[in-house]
Amino acid sequence: MTEALLIARRELLGYLSSMMGWVILAVVLLADGLLFNGFAMGGEKKSFEVLQAFFYFSSGTTMVASIFISMRLFAEERQQGTMVLLETAPIGEHTVVIGKFLGAWSFLLLLLALSGYLPALVLVNGHVTVGHIVAGYTGLAFLGAACIAFGALSSALAKNQILAAVMSATITVSLLLAWMLAKKIDGTLGGVIGFLDLFDQHYRSFSRGTIKLASVAYYAALAYGSLLLCTAVLSARRWRA
Amino acid sequence: MIEAHNVHKHYGDKAALDGVSFRITQGEVVGFLGLNGAGKTTMLKILCGLLLPTGGSVVVDGVDAVSDPLALRRRIGFLPDRPPLYGDMTVRQMLTYAGRLNGVTSARIDGRVTDVLALADLAHVADDLVETLSHGYRQRVGIAQAIVHEPKLVVLDEPISGLDPAQIVAMRGLIRGLKAQHTVLLSSHILGEISQTADRILVLHGGKIVAQGVEKDLAGGGKKRVEITARGSLAAVQKGDLLRAAGVADAEAEDIEGGLVRLRARFDDDAAREQLVKTMVEQGFGVRAVVDLESDLEALFLKLTGGQSTSSTQPGGVA
Numbered sequence: 001m002t003e004a005l006l007i008a009r010r011e012l013l014g015y016l017s018s019m020m021g022w023v024i025l026a027v028v029l030l031a032d033g034l035l036f037n038g039f040a041m042g043g044e045k046k047s048f049e050v051l052q053a054f055f056y057f058s059s060g061t062t063m064v065a066s067i068f069i070s071m072r073l074f075a076e077e078r079q080q081g082t083m084v085l086l087e088t089a090p091i092g093e094h095t096v097v098i099g100k101f102l103g104a105w106s107f108l109l110l111l112l113a114l115s116g117y118l119p120a121l122v123l124v125n126g127h128v129t130v131g132h133i134v135a136g137y138t139g140l141a142f143l144g145a146a147c148i149a150f151g152a153l154s155s156a157l158a159k160n161q162i163l164a165a166v167m168s169a170t171i172t173v174s175l176l177l178a179w180m181l182a183k184k185i186d187g188t189l190g191g192v193i194g195f196l197d198l199f200d201q202h203y204r205s206f207s208r209g210t211i212k213l214a215s216v217a218y219y220a221a222l223a224y225g226s227l228l229l230c231t232a233v234l235s236a237r238r239w240r241a
Numbered sequence: 242m243i244e245a246h247n248v249h250k251h252y253g254d255k256a257a258l259d260g261v262s263f264r265i266t267q268g269e270v271v272g273f274l275g276l277n278g279a280g281k282t283t284m285l286k287i288l289c290g291l292l293l294p295t296g297g298s299v300v301v302d303g304v305d306a307v308s309d310p311l312a313l314r315r316r317i318g319f320l321p322d323r324p325p326l327y328g329d330m331t332v333r334q335m336l337t338y339a340g341r342l343n344g345v346t347s348a349r350i351d352g353r354v355t356d357v358l359a360l361a362d363l364a365h366v367a368d369d370l371v372e373t374l375s376h377g378y379r380q381r382v383g384i385a386q387a388i389v390h391e392p393k394l395v396v397l398d399e400p401i402s403g404l405d406p407a408q409i410v411a412m413r414g415l416i417r418g419l420k421a422q423h424t425v426l427l428s429s430h431i432l433g434e435i436s437q438t439a440d441r442i443l444v445l446h447g448g449k450i451v452a453q454g455v456e457k458d459l460a461g462g463g464k465k466r467v468e469i470t471a472r473g474s475l476a477a478v479q480k481g482d483l484l485r486a487a488g489v490a491d492a493e494a495e496d497i498e499g500g501l502v503r504l505r506a507r508f509d510d511d512a513a514r515e516q517l518v519k520t521m522v523e524q525g526f527g528v529r530a531v532v533d534l535e536s537d538l539e540a541l542f543l544k545l546t547g548g549q550s551t552s553s554t555q556p557g558g559v560a
C-alpha cells in the first residue's frame with residue numbers, strides 16, 4: 001500500500017506541475033460557474049432546485065474532466081518511456097493501477113472541492129441542507145471514480161492519450177445512453193440494461209439529495225471491474241513487447 | 242549470478258530469441274554485442290522481468306524470472322536506452338521516488354540518495370529539474386536510479402548512446418566503478434564501447450549467441466595483430482622470408498608511399514615479433530614503427546554475423 005500511495009502522490013503532483021492539470025482545473029471551474037449562472041440561477045427557482053440543477057450540470061463537467069484527467073495515466077508514461085520505472089519495480093500491477101487511480105481521483109476530488117463555493121452560496125443565501133450538498137458531491141465523486149476507472153483502462157489499452165480519451169468517452173457515452181436501449185428491450189434483459197445506465201438510473205437521486213446504496217455499489221463495481229481489467233491488460237503486456 | 246538456459250521468445254511465428262544460453266558470475270561486467278534487431282533488448286527485458294520468455298529459464302541470484310518476478314525485480318536495476326525520468330522532478334526527488342518504489346525504507350532513503358549522488362557525480366545538480374539536464378547528465382541520473390536500491394545486477398541498455406566523447410569517458414568510468422558492488426550487464430552495437438568497458442562479451446545475432454569470451458580470445462585467439470612500418474623496398478628482399486618466419490601468421494606486406502614498407506601480421510608471442518624486427522633490420526630495413534593495431538573485434542563480429550543486420554526479420558521494437 002505504501003508504494004500505491006507513493007505512486008498516487010507522484011501522480012497528483014504530476015497534474016499540479018503540468019499545464020494540462022491547470023488547464024483542466026480552470027476550464028472545468030469556469031464551465032461550472034457559467035452553467036451555474038446561466039442555467040441553475042436562471043428564472044424563478046427555489047433554492048433546492050438551484051442546487052439540484054448545479055449537481056445536474058456538474059455531472060457533465062465531472063465526466064468530461066475525468067476523461068481528460070485519466071487519459072494520460074498509462075499512455076503518457078509509455079510515450080515518455082517512464083512506464084519501465086513502474087514495470088521493473090518489485091510491485092504488482094494492481095499496486096500500480098491502484099496508485100494511478102488514487103492519484104487521478106484525488107485530483108478530481110480537488111477539482112470538486114474547488115467548485116464548492118457555488119453550492120456554498122446557495123446554502124448561505126437559500127434554504128438547502130448540508131445533507132443535500134454532501135449527497136450531491138458523493139454522487140459526483142463516485143460518478144467521477146467510475147469514469148476515471150474507464151479512463152485508466154482505456155489509457156492502458158491505447159497507444160496514445162488521444163486514443164485513450166476517445167475510448168474512454170465511448171464507454172462513458174455508451175453507459176449514458178443505456179436507458180435508450182433498455183426502452184426497446186422488454187423483460188429481464190431490458191431491466192438489466194436499464195440498471196447499467198450511468199446517469200438516469202443512478203445519479204439523479206444524488207442530485208436530489210439522496211444517497212442510494214445500490215447506486216454507490218453500482219459505481220464502485222464499475223470502477224472495480226474496470227481497474228481489474230486494467231490490471232489484466234498491464235500483466236498481459238509482459239507477454240508482448 | 243545469472244543463468245539463462247535455452248531462452249526462447251517468439252512474437253507470433255517470429256523468433257526474437259532462439260535458444261539463448263549463458264552464465265554470468267558475481268562481479269563481472271559483461272557486454273551484449275549485436276546489431277540492431279539481434280535480440281539484445283529482448284534478452285535484457287526478460288532478465289529484468291519486463292517480458293516473459295516463451296520458453297527456457299532465467300535464474301538471477303537463485304530466483305526464477307517466471308515463478309517469482311517480484312523477487313527478481315528486487316535484485317535488478319535497469320537503465321533502458323531512454324532513461325525513465327520525470328522531467329518535472331528534481332534529481333533528488335527522482336532518485337528518492339525510484340528508491341522508495343524499489344523498497345528502500347524511508348529511514349534509509351536520504352542516505353542512499355546522498356551516496357548515489359556522490360557516486361554518479363550528481364551532487365552539484367541534485368536540486369535541478371531533470372528536464373533542464375543535458376543528455377549526459379540524464380544518463381547519469383538513469384544509472385543512479387538503477388542502483389539506488391542496491392541491486393545485485395545492474396542492466397544497462399545502450400548506456401553510452403548519444404554521449405559526446407568527454408561524457409563517454411566519464412560514463413565508462415562510472416560503469417566500471419559499479420563493478421565493486423554490482424554485477425553489470427550492458428548492451429551495445431558499438432564495438433569500442435563494449436570492448437573498453439566489459440570483462441567479457443556475448444555476441445548475439447539473429448536471436449542466438451554466436452560467440453562469447455574475452456575480447457582477446459574473440460579477436461584472434463590471443464594473437465596480437467601488429468603493424469610494422471619500415472624504410473626500404475620489398476623488391477630488394479625475399480618477401481617469403483619475412484612472411485613465413487616462425488611464430489608469424491596472417492602476414493601481409495606491401496610497399497607504400499615515401500619509400501616505406503608496411504607489414505601486418507599476427508604473432509604467437511613477443512619473441513616472434515622481436516625476431517621479425519631483427520630479421521628486417523638485418524636485411525637493411527630501417528624500422529620506423531611497431532604498433533599494436535586496435536582490436537579487430539569488429540572484423541570478427543562481421544564474420545560471425547555475416548555482416549547482415551537482422552532488423553528486417555524482427556518485429557518492430559524487439560531489438
